[in-house]
Amino acid sequence: MARRHQSKRDTLIDEGIYVGTDTLTTAILVGTEGTGYSVVSLATPLVYDLGEARSRLRVFHGSSSVGPVDVVFKLSDGSIERFNGVSYKGSSEYRELLYGPVVAELYRSGEQVAFARKRGYLPVDSQMTLMVIGGSADSLGIALLVDTDSNYQAVKLWPEAGATGVDGEEGITGESKGLNVMVYPNPSSNEARVSFRLEQRSAVGVEICTMTGTVVMISSQQEYNAGDHEMVLSTGALPSSTYLVRLSSQGQTTTRLLTIVH
Secondary structure, three states: OOOOOOOOOOOOOOOOOOOOOOEEEEEEEEEEOOOEEEEEEEEEEOOOOOOOOEEEEEEEEOOOOOOOEEEEEEEOOOOEEEEEEEOOOOEOOOEEEEOEEEEEEEEEOOOOOOOEEEEEEEOOOOEEEEEEEOOOHHHOEEEEEEOOOOOOOOOEEEOOOOEEEOOOOOOOOOOOOOOEEEEEOOOEOOEEEEEEEEOOOEEEEEEEEEOOOOEEEEEEEEEEOOEEEEEEEEOOOOOOEEEEEEEEEOOEEEEEEEEEOO
């Protein structure tokens, strides 16, 4: 926590971040001076059961202050996964990694000394992006974000609703970018809303899981026409915590964070 100096005036950027029991909460400042700032919070559990479940992960390079980078992931089973030569505005392929605690190290391509390191957690059955961030060589770093399938703006927030989600923009690599899904408000209490867009008529199913993959609520599949839709989930019976909301349609699954506070 930054120390307050009486000679300087503080500016409130955001407030109301929920920190749950037995969780490690990371607050990430996003935005620019021109578009405004907001804070993204990612809660990860400190108590979990390790299994063979997988998480999909890629690396996205979002800083013009450094050339190609290599990223090394040290996984909970002792294995190491390397992503080499990711260039600015470039994205690696997605890879399936063992879920659980992870340490990510960032290197300039070909160098042996890491200049950024981050501890994080890969939730079960999730899609994650490790983003290289920073506006100058002195501020370079990495952020582990949930389901950030957009291009240069890795996270899009709807601060007026406290929603988490991303645009369904055309991806840098030309691959399928999943479904356009938004979950709000964040935090929620007795109900949460899932807004989504379909390109054609299809069946849609939604479930809510804990951060370790335990399913706590399932919404029966329904057929929807092409276009924009919204679904209301009754969350009053769920304990206060951070959850994963998974929406599935036509073989694709998109994951969003939802925090519930009573």
